[in-house]
Amino acid sequence: MDFVTLILNLDRKIIFACVAVLVAWPLIWPLSMPVGTTPEVRSIFSAVDALPNGSDIMIAADYDPSSKPELQPFLYSMLAHCFEKDHKVHILTLWPGGPALVQQAVEEVSKQYGKTNGTDWCFLGYKPGNAAVVGGLTNSITGTYPTDFYNRPTANMPIYQRVQSVKDCDYIVDIAAGATVEVWIAFASAPENVPMSAACTAVSAAGYYPYYQAGQLDGISGGMKGSAEYDVLLMDKYPNVQGGAPRVAGNAVKGMDAQSAVHLFIVLSIILANICYFIANKRQREERRTA
């Protein structure tokens, strides 16, 4: 059997084993490749950073465990960034699978920064109905969420004495695994002129570029790479994040070595397999001609 046929008929299990090794190896023995940042993520960072301390940020964490590795690190970094800047954080989720993930993140990070629930941040929890919730928030936050995730009435919270609706928020960040970015643009950001950014799974990142290009989104962070970039930007500007919040600085950056390795493997295999495919095709044609 020659090389071309070998490549084209390579056993699946060998390929699977290669992928497993390429993922595990850099995680156990990191190469620590430097993570470069892209303008899309830098502009999210600078938008949040440029807001004066104490601004109100609406964070929508619309994802569930199936995209946890991609988006959970972003939520950690975003929360750390907001608390570092003393921003008031209003956080909610439109995905039923999300609340417990957000709860973990917000409780952990707020504890590290010594922030008070109800004064510095509020986790509003989950409500079904995507656009019905976002539309409601443009009228009244406390009307849409009479109670927060912990079932306490929101109307008495200090944080909602100043802010009535999304209109009063200074920024919206949607961390989305699905199509909720469009919902936030259509029902909150565009009609109420609140600037917004999106961090989405890599699957949908390319699809949101029309909004980025049109200025409807300040920035886009795509998948684990975007989260890693945000980590890097955050740690560059606020070095104490690294020491103070171990889970913040993190997992996304560590994953980038494995990501590079597997990408390289897949790219090389596509190129190699296609070359073999064309050689095999040519041979076949020649055989047919001689026959």
Added chain:
Amino acid sequence: MGMGKRILACMAAVLVLLPVHAMAVPAPADVELGDVANDDGSALAVSWNWNGTPAESDLFSFEVRINEQLLDHFALTERQQKTLTDARSWLVGQIADVLTQRDAAKAEMDAAQSALDQAILDKEPDGTINQKRHEYWQKYRVHKRLDHQVNRLHNAFSARTYAGEDLRLKALTWEFLNEALRSGKEWISVADPAPMASVGTRGDRSDLFGVNSASRADAGMLFYTFDTISVPNPGTADSSDEATGLEQFRAIPVRLVPDIEYQVRMSTFGTVPANPMFPEAEAGGPQLADVVQIGTAAPIGNAFDKSKLNNLIFALLFGGIILTFIILARRNPNMFIRRIAGLEAVDEAIGRATEMGKPVMYLCGLQSLSELSTLAAINILGRVAGKIADYESDLIVPNRDPVVQTVAQEVVKEGYATAGRPDAYREDNIFFLTDDQFSFTAATCGIMMRDKPAAIFLMGYYYAESLLLAETGADTGAIQIAGTDAEHQLPFFIVTCDYTLIGEELYAASAYLSREPMLLGSLKGQDIAKAFMMAIILLQAILFIFSAQWDVLRDLVTPL
């Protein structure tokens, strides 16, 4: 029926109660600013208005009038008076500068034009004429840009303008404000919803004037703006000369609660040593210098929001077109739809399958029958079944949904009957596998490996399993034709299949085959709307060739 009538009454009550309920809930409304009246009925600074487009001379008398009124009406401190006067003269100076520049540009343009005319009259060589024409266009553009700038500046002068009866607030952006601060001018500026300490340090947004809901308890500390605007981040903003000339001002709609009295204030910026009013403000930097209360106003709600006119026109027009075409399609279901190349590929694939004497496999996607893509897949299945009956090959249809399975059986049976081969139809070949996503995938892949179908059709909606199905199909060497509106799966299909119906093409194929008035009418209606959009884009391109600055089309479709 007694029961039925009672329920009917309940339903009717619901419809009546919904608006009643809405009226019963007191909530802050979100309304376009109507007419602003002052508490004492006097004409205060807020009611600056004029009708129609003012001549340039109006501009100046208008501006002077405002401030005189202001100065008369309120006991302003000397400092405040000075600030306002300085700011006014700065603005006036700006406008005067631009006006001078524009007039100079106009003169240059006219000169260039006459030079061009002369060149043409003198029958000079083409090269020279072209160069003169080029010069003329350049001058024309410069003039046009300055002309725009005059208009924009002029709009910035007023807190609100009446363009016809349309009411808008013009706001200044960050760059403009910063330039003013850098040049050491004191400047009429910017309100901010954040606490006073941070006013002026805010990086990327600013409005000209602010209002504060007088009914709020701590009105002194909360300064509520008309609205906030988002301005391109200074780091990434387009800093070319045209952008700074034209994009400094941005119109934003004013949103106030009607019938609530607002305090209207004007805040001034300046380099101040320290301000007893705002001890938090640091000395030295550009800080908020003074806040002047210039009156109170209560907006009145309008009956129609004119800023949403282009929206209404578009929605009504498009809605009307869709409805009309659905009605037309009911009368004449033979409306023209272009050939769908993918459907021809279907016929070809079936032909090749027959030559090889192998079966054909067809999947209708993983969603239920109520989804449009599944319906489209079923419609295409009818066509495929007819062709297969002609060629006498086998058709295998594994299903994930029992309801889809039943309908698929009917469609295939009909296809065979229409082709005149009802005897060739085998019901067992259209079967239910399992409803479980990955088990269904594994089982289908198993069938592909075993039966090695010559052609595989993947129509309808797919999730992550698309890759597994298409990979196995490609491995068996079958001709694969896919059609899906699942955008995330489309790339996988394109690289693994021989032909792919992309998104809307699937619906179009379905409408083409089924001639269902609803699908057909919508498709045609959407085509008309697309034609409208394409016409605008084309027109813009043509205008671009002839003159670089033309905002009319864009303004037409920009949401207000």
Added chain:
Amino acid sequence: MIPAGEVLGTWIAVGLTLMMFSFIYKDNPAFKFGEHLYLGISVGYYVNIQYWSTIYPLVFQAMKQQHNYWVLIPTILGIFILLRIIPSMSWLSRMAFALYIGGFAGYSLPLIVHSLLLPQLSQTLQPYSGGPGPVINQIIILVAVFSTLIYFFFSLEHRRTVGMISRLGIVFIMVSFGASFGYTVMARISLLIGRFQYIIESGHIMFPWTRS
């Protein structure tokens, strides 16, 4: 000291992860078991979430604490929706769906025009500025949007000029799908990395004595 619940939980979590991974070998009973377990757990989870975040606060608490009895009307409509699983009563659910889907169609229609359609269209008509590079990009965008629209335009045969423009459209569509494709590959690998990270990190919890 790690709590016993965490150690046990981590063992279970890693076990379930491996069970799901067994699908790459082939579809097997262990995977089927895991899949069905997941289905049951998720359904139980969603029931809880829907109840505690919607029905409990918006209906029961609203009536008990704020004495807002208006919520009874949507609650009755909601119960109508649940009647869909009883075939003879399923028609009642239509009333609720009609109010919800019909009203929502009306609610979202102008907002789609305002927030999505018109801005996207007007941004395509941006003024040309910023030097030769950006202007060329602007023109490419204009051409690409136009030709993509032509590709999905079904009232003209794709022959001659129209055919050429639609071929151009397909070029742009393919490049954009390529970008999506690259990103999708990235996403799937990220998820795998996440799982591997979890398994590697769990080692110290599963075998507490390995912690230094």
Added chain:
Amino acid sequence: MIFLKRQLPIIIAFVAGIMMWIRYYIPSEVSTNLVDGYLEWVRIIVGFAAILGILSLLQHHMLKIRMKRPGFAFSYVTIAAFIMMTAAGFLPFAFPGFAEKNMETGSLFNWLYEYTFIPMQATMFSVLAFFIASAAFRAFRARSMEATLLLVAAIIMMVGRVPIGDLISNATPAFMIGQNEYHLIDFEEWTGWLLNVPNAAAKRGILLGVYLSQIAISIRIIFGIERTYMGGGD
């Protein structure tokens, strides 16, 4: 009865749709309260609709057990897991061995979420990474002009958006044009252009079509032409 079953829903959809549509153009307190109240109702109705989806799934598994369809034994697992999870959330007291009740941190419910729900859901899709690698060898072929373009763009994206792309770019020879330094291969520049220009434009073309079809569906629903939401039956 036919009026109730067929016409009335259409009338409700029409009235509600038109009301919600027109109110957008009318800036008054009533119009704002109308939409506020309507959205409040919808949020409750949607809550029930979500439960309907859940119930019909359970009903399906019950049916599978009753009909003894292939693989019905696994449906017992689903039902048992459902009962366990539901009970964990609804129990009015803390489950023995756990500190909290209901959905609080430290409850049985939370424990189950953390150690069963998260790992299983997260693993489901990560499995696909393996299949992508094998498809790269077996199925991703440049069999047409379209597929070739797609693959080239994808390869640039895959290399260019991860750290190794930066390493490769920096390793290539650099040259100066005017004031700026350019690398022979500059993945950041290339991917940025690819995403922001051709990708954004083509996606915009597709999106414009999608918005139009969304609007068309809304119109069809309001005017009672589209009736799929009514479900089957008479």
